[in-house]
Structures are given as structure tokens and as C-alpha cells.
């Protein structure tokens with residue numbers, strides 16, 4: 427019998443993507459985009475295609491023209507191979523795999539190659555769906571993200587993932603694909619509906635509670651300024667929150683999540699399920715705000731955070747204008763169990779291996795647990811409902 431022979435193989439791959447904060451990204455005098463596409467100093471015109479969130483295009487009717495004019499103003503470095511493609515905005519774009527196929531067809535028909543650029547202008551949902559298409563065509567085109575929501579700029583857009591919903595599973599299909607670059611243009615935030623303006627604030631609370639006490643204190647101190655649409659305060663939030671997410675990806679030791687833990691998904695096991703149970707009427711950020719408070723109540727009942735820390739989280743989220751209870755959280759299966767608890771199974775299945783859920787341990791630090799006491803979580807849900815209805 428032949429002896430087994432193993433050739434050991436180890437590959438280290440380096441990724442390097444700048445995240446630039448700017449205003450008026452398509453103004454002809456703003457060098458950020460052309461410098462970004464040209465940053466490797468390659469001596470050619472960079473071929474690019476733009477995919478634009480339909481709601482952004484409606485809110486800014488001149489945007490597609492401005493983007494086209496930007497390319498025309500930089501003919502030595504840039505070439506736009508097609509008119510900007512307007513795509514459906516919001517979660518709908520992630521619920522129809524046919525759209526991903528359509529985006530891939532457009533990229534292939536435009537003869538984009540692996541050194542061409544796909545520029546995605548839109549919310550987290552559009553970036554996730556178009557990003558998946560861009561990652562699949564020729565095994566990965568260069569992707570430049572121009573996120574247009576708070577959540578897109580401070581979380582989804584600066585991450586390394588894409589994905590769409592499939593067979594009733596949130597983000598059931600997707601890849602890990604770091605962008606070539608990210609351009610966060612604050613001006614896009616000005617046209618957001620109030621609801622989407624707030625959503626990214628939930629992710630800021632999430633990340634501050636498990637990673638950064640000083641940032642959490644700032645969020646609580648500024649809470650009323652978010653629903654009041656204080657632009658300067660929101661810009662500061664976006665920058666700090668994006669920095670913390672980037673730092674986690676850079677230093678966390680597992681950017682592509684081969685391990686089972688997903689520390690940045692604190693409060694997300696229930697949030698993902700809540701989005702699904704509401705057929706996505708509840709948005710990701712809204713569901714995260716509620717999920718963060720639910721898991722914070724559980725953490726307090728386990729004495730992982732103090733009563734005062736829980737009160738600060740509760741007040742901070744509430745004063746930021748979040749609705750914290752949704753009827754779907756009360757939904758029960760025929761055997762009486764809360765339907766939302768199915769989120770724990772989905773979470774485990776998505777990550778693989780043992781159930782791992784991240785909780786705060788004090789504010790600014792975290793730990794992982796592998797078992798959830800459902801009776802205690804049931805009481806945490808009751809407490810959440812009682813708090814929300816007392817307001």
C-alpha cells in the first residue's frame with residue numbers, strides 16, 4: 427500500500443484598502459475618486475461601471491449625469507464603459523437572486539475584466555447584492571464602494587463581506603471579498619429618510635458596547651442629536667464607528683471568519699430573525715437596536731454588566747429615537763416556544779460549529795458564550811417589552 431504523503435501549504439495574502447471620507451465625491455474638482463482608481467499607478471485608462479441605488483438616484487436626480495461628467499473630466503485616467511445602472515434599493519435587491527444574475531450579465535456584456543472597476547453607490551443592501559455579483563464575475567472584479575447610508579458608511583461598506591438572502595435565510599449566499607477602496611461621501615446622508623439616518627446609530631451602539639467605552643459615553647451624551655439630524659455629530663459617529671470596525675477586521679485575527687465567533691454580531695442573532703419574521707418591514711438597524719438591548723438585559727441578569735450600565739444602554743438607545751419592541755418578538759410556535767429563539771439555531775448554522783454568541787462584559791469589553799439560558803432570555807424579552815411599553 428502506498429504511504430500517504432502530505433505537501434504542506436501555507437499562503438499569506440495581504441489586503442490593503444483605503445477608506446476615504448469626503449464630500450461631493452462626483453464634483454469634477456474632487457480628486458478622491460480618480461486618485462483612488464489610479465492609486466496603483468497603472469499606466470492606462472481605468473475601465474469602470476457604476477451601479478447606483480434607485481432611491482439615491484431618485485433623491486439626487488442629477489447624480490448619474492454628474493458621475494458620467496466626472497469620468498468625462500478625467501479622460502486620461504478614466505473610462506466609463508456604460509451609462510450608470512440604476513438598481514432597486516433596499517432589502518428587495520437581496521431577495522431576488524435573478525437580480526444578481528442580471529448584474530453579472532451587465533458586467534460581462536460590458537467586457538469588464540479583473541482589473542476593471544465596479545463602483546457601487548448605495549445602501550448596505552445594494553452593496554451586498556452588487557458586491558456579490560462583482561465578486562463572482564471572473565472570480566472577482568475590483569470593487570469600489572460609495573456607501574450612501576449611515577450604516578453603509580460606518581459598518582457594511584467598510585467590511586469584507588457581501589451576500590444575498592436565499593431560501594428564507596438572511597445572507598445565506600455570499601462571499602468574503604475585500605473592496606479595492608471605499609469612498610464615504612457624507613453628503614449622501616443628507617437625503618436619507620429619518621428612519622435610515624438612524625439605523626447606523628444602532629451599529630455604533632453595538633460596537634461601542636463591546637469594544638470602546640469612551641465611544642459609548644459619547645454616543646449616550648449625544649443621543650438626542652441623532653434624531654435631531656445633527657450633521658456634524660453624525661459625521662463624527664460615522665468616522666469613529668468605521669474606524670473601530672476596520673480595526674477589528676485588521677487586528678481581530680480572523681477577517682474571513684473561519685473561526686466560529688463573530689464578535690461584531692453582538693445583538694444580531696435576534697435581529698436577523700426579526701428582519702425575516704417581519705418580511706423585512708423592520709430594517710436591519712432597527713432590529714439591531716432592539717437586539718442589542720435584549721442581549722444587554724440578558725447580560726445584566728447574568729451580572730456581566732451592572733444595572734447602571736444597562737440603564738445607560740437603555741436610555742441611550744431610547745433617546746436616540748429607536749423603537750425597541752416589535753410584535754414579532756412575541757410570536758410563538760404552536761408548542762409555545764418563542765419563534766425568535768429560532769434565530770439562535772440560524773446563527774449557529776450560519777457560523778458553523780458550536781453556538782457562539784458575543785456579550786458585553788462591562789462596557790467596552792466582551793466575551794463569548796456557547797449556551798443561552800432560554801428561560802432567562804424569555805424573562806429578558808418580557809423585561810424588554812415592559813420597558814418599551816412604559817414609554
Ligand SMILES: NC(=O)c1ccc[n+]([C@@H]2O[C@H](COP(=O)([O-])OP(=O)(O)OC[C@H]3O[C@@H](n4cnc5c(N)ncnc54)[C@H](O)[C@@H]3O)[C@@H](O)[C@H]2O)c1
Pocket residue numbers: 479480481482485514515516517520548549550551552554574575576577578581582583585586587588589614615616617618619622625626710711
Ligand atoms: N456586508 C456586510 O458586512 C453588512 C454589514 C451590515 C449590514 N449589512 C446589510 O446591509 C443592509 C442594510 O443596509 P442599510 O442600512 O444601508 O439599508 P438599505 O441598503 O436597505 O438602505 C435603506 C434605504 O435607503 C435608501 N437609500 C440609500 N441611500 C440613500 C440616500 N443617500 N438617500 C435616500 N435614500 C437612500 C435605500 O434605497 C433603501 O431604501 C442589510 O441587508 C444588512 O444585512 C451588510
Ligand SMILES: [Zn+2]
Pocket residue numbers: 581629694710714
Ligand atoms: Zn449589523
